[in-house]
Amino acid sequence: MRAVSVQLGNRSYAIKIAPGLLQKLGGECARLNLGDRCAIITDNNVGKKFAKPAYDSLLKNGFEPALITIPAGENSKSLKCVQFCYDQLAAQRLERKSFIVALGGGVVGDLAGFVAATYLRGIDFVQAPTTLLAQVDSSVGGKTGVNLRAGKNLAGAFYQPRLVLCDLETLETLPEREFRAGLAEVIKYGIIFDTKLFAQLERDLPKVLKRQPKTLEQIIARCCEIKAEIVSKDEAESGLRAILNFGHTIGHAIENSFGYGKFLHGEAISIGQVAAAKLSQKILGLPQCDVQRIENLFQRAGLPVKIKLNSAQRKKLFAAMKLDKKVSAGEIRFVLAKKIGKVVWGQKVSTGLIEGVLATDAHR
Ligand SMILES: NC(=O)c1ccc[n+]([C@@H]2O[C@H](COP(=O)([O-])OP(=O)(O)OC[C@H]3O[C@@H](n4cnc5c(N)ncnc54)[C@H](O)[C@@H]3O)[C@@H](O)[C@H]2O)c1
Ligand SMILES: [Zn+2]
Numbered sequence: 317m318r319a320v321s322v323q324l325g326n327r328s329y330a331i332k333i334a335p336g337l338l339q340k341l342g343g344e345c346a347r348l349n350l351g352d353r354c355a356i357i358t359d360n361n362v363g364k365k366f367a368k369p370a371y372d373s374l375l376k377n378g379f380e381p382a383l384i385t386i387p388a389g390e391n392s393k394s395l396k397c398v399q400f401c402y403d404q405l406a407a408q409r410l411e412r413k414s415f416i417v418a419l420g421g422g423v424v425g426d427l428a429g430f431v432a433a434t435y436l437r438g439i440d441f442v443q444a445p446t447t448l449l450a451q452v453d454s455s456v457g458g459k460t461g462v463n464l465r466a467g468k469n470l471a472g473a474f475y476q477p478r479l480v481l482c483d484l485e486t487l488e489t490l491p492e493r494e495f496r497a498g499l500a501e502v503i504k505y506g507i508i509f510d511t512k513l514f515a516q517l518e519r520d521l522p523k524v525l526k527r528q529p530k531t532l533e534q535i536i537a538r539c540c541e542i543k544a545e546i547v548s549k550d551e552a553e554s555g556l557r558a559i560l561n562f563g564h565t566i567g568h569a570i571e572n573s574f575g576y577g578k579f580l581h582g583e584a585i586s587i588g589q590v591a592a593a594k595l596s597q598k599i600l601g602l603p604q605c606d607v608q609r610i611e612n613l614f615q616r617a618g619l620p621v622k623i624k625l626n627s628a629q630r631k632k633l634f635a636a637m638k639l640d641k642k643v644s645a646g647e648i649r650f651v652l653a654k655k656i657g658k659v660v661w662g663q664k665v666s667t668g669l670i671e672g673v674l675a676t677d678a679h680r
Pocket of ligand 1: 359360361362365369388389393420421422424426447449450453454456457458459460462468469486487488489490491494581640670
């Protein structure tokens with residue numbers, strides 16, 4: 317087992333990574349002295365596969381778990397679903413000392429985290445992420461929230477879990493497309509923070525794609541370490557934490573303008589990261605060979621690196637980019653790479669240049 321610690325004073329917590337951790341969920345919660353009543357929030361896909369070991373383990377350790385199941389998919393990250401969870405928690409008589417276990421991908425984690433942050437003004441919660449994306453990214457760092465009609469993640473709270481348990485066995489049943497989408501965030505950590513991780517991914521990609529447990533355990537732990545370090549230094553995203561958004565300005569605009577569902581988040585940010593690498597070359601002099609290495613790695617991971625846009629789609633994409641939360645005073649700001657492993661944030665980029673890198677993508 318590997319363990320990583322997120323250092324946030326008296327709100328510090330551990331991330332544990334190993335196969336079979338769901339069977340140990342109850343024991344781990346007991347060590348944290350969490351209250352007796354608890355609720356597992358999961359979705360209908362994950363619940364079918366993994367609710368039982370989690371539930372049994374809690375029961376065996378003296379907890380009284382309730383099970384709340386929401387429909388799988390991004391649509392569940394909604395205020396309607398928050399309301400549904402509140403009603404269930406109240407009906408099951410969860411109180412201030414009770415806690416929530418978020419069992420699932422980023423959708424369940426973001427929703428259940430937000431519910432935990434707000435139910436009775438905040439009760440404890442534990443993340444048990446079951447997608448690669450959730451294990452390396454969304455379960456760590458305390459960003460929780462739901463979507464509004466006006467856009468993604470517009471209602472939310474910073475609220476840290478008490479523990480993150482990444483059971484590697486859950487990844488065995490993850491659909492291939494979802495697994496590869498998670499890799500887009502893994503590769504991101506290499507680009508923004510760790511040249512060695514990037515080189516390892518270039519070397520070990522076949523093992524990663526085969527989901528070899530030892531390789532995954534080490535790589536997931538490294539990603540969590542990087543995220544933990546960044547979050548510890550800048551929990552509320554007033555500076556450094558922004559580097560986690562590498563590739564996300566264009567990525568989010570792609571998700572927004574094509575509607576959720578056409579591209580998975582990881583696919584959209586794969587295109588976004590390759591575009592950001594090209595912008596980095598133009599603005600910061602990122603060497604052409606590094607741009608090529610970045611594009612190749614995403615491609616080898618089976619992720620899209622280009623997007624075809626007609627003029628209506630192009631218009632929509634730019635409109636979406638300008639609406640992004642990270643835009644201030646009408647200027648689009650980017651995280652750009654100086655080299656692989658080192659990025660800077662807050663770089664102003666003209667729409668002309670963005671048009672340029674996307675236009676190349678569309679027609680070659
Ligand atoms: N809070 C953050 O910091 C943060 C960071 C990145 C992304 N996010 C959010 O995360 C969400 C995306 O998360 P996601 O990619 O995990 O998607 P998801 O939660 O929708 O899961 C993807 C699909 O895989 C299924 N699934 C999950 N685990 C499985 C398993 N082990 N086996 C088989 N099927 C499984 C789910 O039911 C779902 O259908 C987005 O809403 C995004 O905004 C949040
Ligand atoms: Zn992301």
